[in-house]
Amino acid sequence: MTTPMTTYDIAPESARINATPAAATRVxxxxxxxxxxxxxxxxxxxxxxxxxxxxxxxxxxRADLSVAIDLPFGADPTAKLRSIASERVRKAA
Incomplete structure (x- = not known):
């Protein structure tokens, strides 16, 4: 009995080498x-x-800076400032 070939078996060697594991990509x-x-x-x-x-x-x-600095360390304070400034512009228009 022969073993069926898988896609991995017939893929070119370069395709197997260049494939990045999903876990490594996430890290x-x-x-x-x-x-x-x-x-x-x-x-x-x-x-x-x-x-x-x-x-x-x-x-x-300055109050906007105080709001943004209170975010957890992993959060990006510049994204919060961007949303605050955008909201202020939207309300003024």
Missing amino acids: FNRVIGFFHTWQNRRTFYRLGEMSDAELADIGLT
Whole structure:
């Protein structure tokens, strides 16, 4: 009795080598996401050094910074600030 061939058996060698396991991809995406969140938090802290007039120019207040900093560490505070500023613009229009 012969063993039936699977797709893996007939796939070219290069296709088998280039296939990335789903678990490795998820881990990589998490690491990249964490890195981007860390970078955005560093940028966020620079906003605290701006004057009230400079913050107003970009549509934010000091209170907005306080709201965003209270997010858990893994959360991106710049995304929260973006939603606050967008909501303020939408209400003003």
